[in-house]
Amino acid sequence: MKRTASAIWQGDLQTGKGTVSSDSGVLSKTPYSFTSRFKDGSGTNPEELIAAAHAGCFTMAFSVQLGAAGFTPDTLETTATLTFEKIGDDWTVTGIHLDTRGRVPGADAEAFAMAATAAKNGCPISRLLKADITMDARLEA
Numbered sequence: 001m002k003r004t005a006s007a008i009w010q011g012d013l014q015t016g017k018g019t020v021s022s023d024s025g026v027l028s029k030t031p032y033s034f035t036s037r038f039k040d041g042s043g044t045n046p047e048e049l050i051a052a053a054h055a056g057c058f059t060m061a062f063s064v065q066l067g068a069a070g071f072t073p074d075t076l077e078t079t080a081t082l083t084f085e086k087i088g089d090d091w092t093v094t095g096i097h098l099d100t101r102g103r104v105p106g107a108d109a110e111a112f113a114m115a116a117t118a119a120k121n122g123c124p125i126s127r128l129l130k131a132d133i134t135m136d137a138r139l140e141a
Helices: 034-038 046-068 109-122 124-128
Strands: 005-010 017-022 030-033 075-087 090-103
Touching: 030 034, 046 075, 046 090, 046 109, 046 124, 090 109, 109 124
Parallel strands: none
Antiparallel strands: 005 017, 017 030, 075 090
8 A cells, every 4th residue: 555645846945835735635735835844834844744644643553552452442632742953954853742632431541551652652653753764866857
């Protein structure tokens, strides 16, 4: 299975602008820019999209882990806060904090914590953030 998204950028960093799109159509020429990434401008940014992906992936994985332990959650809510900071001359994602709450009938704090830890370590986006990245780059005339 493969999932695809794309980005188009026009112009220089500070005055340019771009869009991101996904094959599903959920993102369709969604704007992003220097101000949406480094200030409080409108539009999205790569870090926000990573945080959203991580929150969604983790929460689904958490549900799987709880189910494997014999519990069905009524609700699970997760906020992923990604830290993006300048280190020397380079901007770097230095971490993601997952803050999760749930209503899980019959679960005690220990079972909840064990399932949460397994989900954090096992969700595909958590593992992606440790993965090798490959690339093809071609200059077009």
